Amino acid sequence: MAQLAAVIGTGQTRYKTKRGDVSIAGLLREAAVNALEDAGLGFEDIDAVVIGKAPDMFEGVVMPECYLADALGANGKPMLRVHTAGSVGGSTALVAASHVQSGTFKRVLTVTYEKQSESNAMWALSTPQPFAVHLNAGAGGYFAPIIREYMRRSKAPWDVGIKVAVKDRLHGARNPLAHLHKPDITMKEVEESMMLWDPLRLLEACPSSDGACAMVIAAEDAVDSSAKPPAWIRGGAMRSEPTMYAGREEVNPRAGRDCAADVYAQAGIRDPRRDLDVAEIYVPFSWYEPMWLENLGFAEEGQGWRLTMEGATSLDEGGDIPWNPSGGVLSSNPIGASGMIRFAEAARQVRGDAGAHQVEGAKLAMGHAYGGGAQFFSMWIVGADKP
């Protein structure tokens, strides 16, 4: 039986197109120091460090796992890097949590980042491949046809994605750390933004951000250093599947459904929409909100878009299950950190620490990340109450 673990500190940087004022090490250190401060700890209190980052063009040049050890106070301690494409922020958090849940370590620092201004991750994923034509037009080009198929199957109105784009930017306007601040954004503005990968417009896609996110995860007998209450980890799960196989369900991937079923069972959740108070879900392209609403069981298959259109996921419309009150990936996307931001924001919600984007009285929250060709999933449930 795994031991109890909790998030006792979260730290983030301000997300921007270019953080020219800090190096990569400086960026991570900023998030790490913020998390330690939040936890009431110093680097000397940490037993192990787990970092994560998405791949980019300079993968073999930067080698962050080699050169960040000193900046993250990991000299003389175990340090580990996790690698699961865009979902890495989530899986890094789960690896860090398992270091504590296994009883091996008492306090683990985990940090993830991306400095997109110095790496260009989008086109690193678009290099020519042998035995295929060179038509890879970034992640949006990959996901747009899958979205088109969802629209066909669900017969959703054409502007559901636009609604998500507006909703998440209005949420982001409440979050001082968010990259995009668009308090006056309208459906019309999104509709008129440039079409990039039909049916996806510019404002229906995530920005490219620099930023880092960190957390301190502690064992049951080590949660008292922080002035804030701990966010108890009530369940954590990861699943993967091949990028391509004949008959693969790409709109509603099986790995996502299985991962959700696993994490819900651990946390005793039977109906996620009813049982959860808030969710931070990885939505880098607008239409992934209704698609994941279905994949994660918040709505029946083909019905996810109704929740979005009814305002069920909107803080501003008083929805019953707010999704991405922080503004989500659509408001800030330092890729490697984006999954961990979801996990950390879920923790902030149940600690009552989310400021202007706090969901009133949130007790149980979900963090979610996906990556690769929607083939890696990582999820956790955190709660205010000790299980």
Add this chain to the structure above:
Amino acid sequence: MSEAREPVTGIEAPVYLQYQFTAGRAPSRFLSALKQGRLTGQRCPGCSQVYIPPRGACPACGIATEEEVTLSNKATVQSFTIVYIPIPGNPIKPPYIVANLVPDGANISFIHLLSECVNEEVHIGQRVQAVWKPEAEWDYKMDNIIYYKPLDEPDVPVELIGKLGVDGREVQP
């Protein structure tokens, strides 16, 4: 030391990457067939699904594939996107259509360009056909097919996309 100097904000340090791709048995047969103007796939002995490009194993069953299958030049649009931004290192001018296509006889899609079409009229289930380069230019590349173009054939019902035999008819179990 009185001169004020411009701060160094960055220096250029180019990296060049040219690599040798080790094709392996299945892709090597696939590439050789392409050089002869043929699209080929491999059938999984477990689930009978035909893969293109063949990688020598079925990712669903986790077993090796051996049986080679010649595929049709005709294909069906499984889905697509109209792209409005250029691709670095590719001279193609936007907007252009990148389609997920399943060739008749295969059970999985690959992406290729769709051209000679009205972008707004492209749709899921549409029938298309490969347009090959002149034979003299064939190489070990998918680029031997310049693009796919619409075919005057009835649409394939969605539930049958990815399930047609090499003759373009539904495979009877």
